[in-house]
Amino acid sequence: MRIYAILLVVTLFSSAFSDETPGSYLLPRPLIIEYPSEIETTRHKKSDDEQVNLHCTSWRFAAETNNLSPWQTIPAECAEYVKDYVIGKGYTTDLERVSEEASIFASSVEFSGDGKDIWIFDIDETLLSNLPYYIDHGFGLELFDHSEFDKWVERGVAPAITPSLKLYQRVVDLGYKVILLTGRKESHRLVTVENLINAGFQNWDKLILRSLDEQHKMATAYKSEKRDEMVKEGYRIRGNSGDQWSDLLGSSMSQRSFKLANPMYYIP
Amino acid sequence: MRIYAILLVVTLFSSAFSDETPGSYLLPRPLIIEYPSEIETTRHKKSDDEQVNLHCTSWRFAAETNNLSPWQTIPAECAEYVKDYVIGKGYTTDLERVSEEASIFASSVEFSGDGKDIWIFDIDETLLSNLPYYIDHGFGLELFDHSEFDKWVERGVAPAITPSLKLYQRVVDLGYKVILLTGRKESHRLVTVENLINAGFQNWDKLILRSLDEQHKMATAYKSEKRDEMVKEGYRIRGNSGDQWSDLLGSSMSQRSFKLANPMYYIP
Structure with missing residues (x-):
């Protein structure tokens, strides 16, 4: 025209x-x-x-639906695309959508009132955003650098993912027991607690981090084992929010799982 | 500019x-x-x-990552969007991608050679395309009409999804046992076999359709039970290709699952 x-x-x-x-x-x-x-x-x-x-x-789409083999970096030709998506409206819109859908489901569950209904949240790219780190590291184009990322984690300044904070508060208000299940290591407990509180997260029931002897385990196995324990203790896992399929798949899967978008990295 | x-x-x-x-x-x-x-x-x-x-x-994205509650029709405001996606390049590109990823995985599995490695395929929107039907029925905007859809199925003219046919042939050539596990009813066996053969699919090991007493079951339960039987018989489910999460989730899940795109309908 x-x-x-x-x-x-x-x-x-x-x-x-x-x-x-x-x-x-x-x-x-x-x-x-x-x-x-x-x-x-x-x-x-x-x-x-x-x-x-x-x-x-x-x-x-292939990444978000778990169709890809484990990948270490985003495709070079998609660097600009991923950047535009995460700093533009696309990522925010997707995060808002998953928060709303999870909130609808959380409200629909009929409670028995015995305090055994739980909701699991992953932390990184689920409750807290490491976008400030990834802005400085090519949005997933650079190979993951454990020691650089640890330095970022230890600063304890990761901001909340706002739509997730909204869901979190709703889930707490509804009376779910909230379990935080993260791949972060036990030595980062204090800084993680501080970071979460400063970002607005409160009143969780348990924060589970990886102990030293769990460092070698694949995330799917580590998280499945932790869920198995919850189920054995008589808990009903109603919801599970995570940005990785390794947060959601495996044994003792939750009644409904919510996959948050994350086009920047993959954890098997 | x-x-x-x-x-x-x-x-x-x-x-x-x-x-x-x-x-x-x-x-x-x-x-x-x-x-x-x-x-x-x-x-x-x-x-x-x-x-x-x-x-x-x-x-x-929310639909494809299984974040939505069961839905009956596509959102009215997305009618044009879904149409453009399925008849444009988007859908084809996504179907090609999932076929390629599945093919890479299928080739990477180390075979024991005992004939116990199987690959499961769903049929509708996985091997065969009902797009000609959905073009006439608003691309998912109309409520699903069982009797109208049955008439379409009974014509037996659904075309192959070309990238899936390519994967199918690769999987057969590699020596997997191929199981077709569909929600179609047993009374449609003959027309389904004819349709599959005319579309280029051959050499499957088993075609499992819903018997009369299975009609009331949710797809996830029905398909899980069938997979449970395979596992009990000593089969190793290496791959599973389906356009619905109810094809892929539940018990006896396959080693790798491949979610084909389908923005037109949802089967719980």
């Missing part, structure tokens, strides 16, 4: 111009010649952009 | 025009006034489109 608009303006002005000033008919020429070429470039660029967008959306 | 281009053309021509023909300064005015208004409309429309696109992409 806009291409036609430009050509229309050029044409209208050309004829008006040539009628009134017959001697200067050459003047509009560069404009007429230059514009289509610029439009052509824009069109090619648009077509390339569309291809990348299609490819990277498809990659993101 | 283009807006500036138009204004630049207008400005260039206006000044040239007014220099040469001082009396006709009023002529370009309507053009200058009208164009921004047209651009404004386009901009608003674009902004509305972007909002709908954002909202519906987020809905699709």
Whole structure:
């Protein structure tokens, strides 16, 4: 449409111009010649952009639906796409949606009132956002650096994921027991507690971190074992919120699981 | 950029025009006034489109990651979005991706050679496409009509999902036992077999359809029970391809599951 608009303006002005000033008919020429070429470039660029967008959306879907083999970094060609998604509206919209859906479900569960209904939350990219770290580390394009990430964790300044804080408060208000089950190590307990409280999270029932002898375990196994224990103790796992499938799959799965978006990294 | 281009053309021509023909300064005015208004409309429309696109992409993600409560129809505001996705490149790209990922995994499994490694395929929207039916029924906007859909199934003309046929052939060639596990009813066995063969599918080991007394069961329970039996018989379920989470979740889950895209309907 806009291409036609430009050509229309050029044409209208050309004829008006040539009628009134017959001697200067050459003047509009560069404009007429230059514009289509610029439009052509824009069109090619648009077509390339569309291809990348299609490819990277498809990659993101495959990642979010757990169709990919374990991956260590995001595809290089999707670096800009992932950046635009996480710092743009897409990520926020997705996080709000999953919070709302979880909240609807949490409210719909009929409570027995024996205090055995629990909701599990993962921490990183579920309650707390490490986006400030990933902004400085290529949004998942760089290989994960444990010691660099540990330094970030130890600063204890990760902000809350606002829609998750809303869900968290709703779940606490509804009377669920809240269990925080994280892959963070036991030595980070204090800084994690401080960070959570400063970010607005309170009143959890238990915070489970990895002990030294659990460091080698795959996340799916470690988290499944912890859920198995809860079930053995007679708890009913009603909801489970996590950004990794390893937070959600395995044994003693919850009644409903909620997968938060995370296109930046994968934990098996 | 283009807006500036138009204004630049207008400005260039206006000044040239007014220099040469001082009396006709009023002529370009309507053009200058009208164009921004047209651009404004386009901009608003674009902004509305972007909002709908954002909202519906987020809905699709929530659906594909199993974050939604059971839903009966697609959201009315996403009707055009879903149509564009399934008849455009998005759906095909996603189906190709999941086929490729599954194929990579299938090839990576180390076989014991005892003939106990199996791959399960769902049928509708996994091997066979009912898109011709959904094109005539609002792409999921209409409430599901069992008798209308049965008539379509009984015609036996559902085309193959090409990327799935490619995966299917690869899986057969690799030596997996192939089990087709479908929610279709036993009375549709003959037409289903004919349809599958005409669409290019051959050499499956078993086709499991719902018997009369299984009609009332939820898909997750029905399919889990069938998988339980396979495991009891000593089979190792290596891969499972389905467009519904009820094809993939429950008991005796496969080593790797592959979720094909389906934004048109949900089976609990």
